[in-house]
Amino acid sequence: MAARSRLTPEREAELYEAVLDLLREVGYDALTMDAVATRTRSSKATLYRQWGSKPELVAKALRHAKPGSVAEIDTGSLRGDLRLMLERSDTCQLERDSALMRGLAHAVTQHPDLHQALRELLIAPEMTGLDELLRRAVERGEADAGNPALKLVPHMLIGAVVTRQLIDDKPLDQEFLMTYLDAVVFPALGV
Amino acid sequence: MAARSRLTPEREAELYEAVLDLLREVGYDALTMDAVATRTRSSKATLYRQWGSKPELVAKALRHAKPGSVAEIDTGSLRGDLRLMLERSDTCQLERDSALMRGLAHAVTQHPDLHQALRELLIAPEMTGLDELLRRAVERGEADAGNPALKLVPHMLIGAVVTRQLIDDKPLDQEFLMTYLDAVVFPALGV
Numbered sequence: 001m002a003a004r005s006r007l008t009p010e011r012e013a014e015l016y017e018a019v020l021d022l023l024r025e026v027g028y029d030a031l032t033m034d035a036v037a038t039r040t041r042s043s044k045a046t047l048y049r050q051w052g053s054k055p056e057l058v059a060k061a062l063r064h065a066k067p068g069s070v071a072e073i074d075t076g077s078l079r080g081d082l083r084l085m086l087e088r089s090d091t092c093q094l095e096r097d098s099a100l101m102r103g104l105a106h107a108v109t110q111h112p113d114l115h116q117a118l119r120e121l122l123i124a125p126e127m128t129g130l131d132e133l134l135r136r137a138v139e140r141g142e143a144d145a146g147n148p149a150l151k152l153v154p155h156m157l158i159g160a161v162v163t164r165q166l167i168d169d170k171p172l173d174q175e176f177l178m179t180y181l182d183a184v185v186f187p188a189l190g191v
Numbered sequence: 192m193a194a195r196s197r198l199t200p201e202r203e204a205e206l207y208e209a210v211l212d213l214l215r216e217v218g219y220d221a222l223t224m225d226a227v228a229t230r231t232r233s234s235k236a237t238l239y240r241q242w243g244s245k246p247e248l249v250a251k252a253l254r255h256a257k258p259g260s261v262a263e264i265d266t267g268s269l270r271g272d273l274r275l276m277l278e279r280s281d282t283c284q285l286e287r288d289s290a291l292m293r294g295l296a297h298a299v300t301q302h303p304d305l306h307q308a309l310r311e312l313l314i315a316p317e318m319t320g321l322d323e324l325l326r327r328a329v330e331r332g333e334a335d336a337g338n339p340a341l342k343l344v345p346h347m348l349i350g351a352v353v354t355r356q357l358i359d360d361k362p363l364d365q366e367f368l369m370t371y372l373d374a375v376v377f378p379a380l381g382v
Contacts, residue, residue: 102297103297105296105353109356119360127358149374154354155351155355157350159351159353163296163345163350165300166296166314167314167349169306179339180346183339183343184347184375188375
């Protein structure tokens with residue numbers, strides 16, 4: 001049996017980037033381990049040994065691409081924290097991510113194993129980070145502990161991201177997200 | 192050349208329902224005019240003569256399935272209007288629609304002709320109905336004419352619909368939508 005080889009961080013990053021490129025190009029259904037192996041000139045055996053399955057590989061590639069975790073954000077105010085959270089993505093990235101997210105929102109309805117991998121590896125850690133950020137806001141007295149909107153921040157933000165192009169036929173950009181924060185998220189949170 | 196035959200309203204409804212069933216089962220990409228013809232026991236010639244193209248057929252099927260137009264709603268208050276708008280869909284329908292909408296949100300990024308058909312036949316008329324509903328609220332003094340959230344109501348509502356399952360792993364239901372109205376939409380609109 002071959003010795004389990006470790007990938008270098010550079011090689012791992014390269015693989016993750018290729019997975020996301022393929023996801024954007026062909027979507028989750030058509031993304032095969034074969035296609036990833038060909039694109040990255042690696043063997044399918046390596047991919048399976050390293051990641052176990054396609055949903056896990058996709059979830060880890062998405063986690064890798066994120067510009068830092070929400071848990072690291074602590075500007076001292078709720079408005080500052082949420083602004084920074086959105087400012088960290090550049091516009092070009094946002095546009096690409098919104099297409100990716102629409103594709104994945106569809107794919108999870110068809111593939112429970114993808115849904116589970118995304119929840120465990122991507123959504124749950126971010127929810128924990130966001131809950132922490134909101135908990136601090138409540139402690140500082142910026143938001144009311146009983147406000148039901150505290151549990152709805154991800155729904156508001158993801159809604160803005162996925163609907164901009166669909167409803168307004170305009171690209172998603174920072175300016176729209178900041179308008180949305182001011183007009184929807186902050187009033188709902190009462191800040 | 193064969194005479195152009197009119198479909199009966201019953202037959203038309205049957206065809207639209209079959210198109211939506213197929214959309215839910217296989218998604219937009221895999222939905223072919225052949226599949227629609229087979230499922231509905233009609234000829235492809237009839238489908239093309241009646242609807243011109245697949246995007247148009249899909250957009251009209253979606254419009255047909257809607258439980259009335261937003262433009263018909265006028266309860267006398269903004270809160271009443273928005274509640275009624277959401278109450279008209281039954282829970283089972285909502286669940287089915289949210290899967291359908293996630294699929295379509297993805298498909299429009301790949302198919303500009305579908306995006307255009309949906310915008311013209313489905314989104315634009317509803318936006319006009321919603322704008323009218325909101326205009327009356329402003330006239331009654333319930334909402335401020337300069338509130339930027341007036342333009343963001345569809346983003347908020349669609350966000351709630353598409354993210355419920357993804358974020359919370361719970362089915363979309365009336366109760367969640369009413370909570371979302373109270374916690375997000377009404378505070379943003381200042382009512």
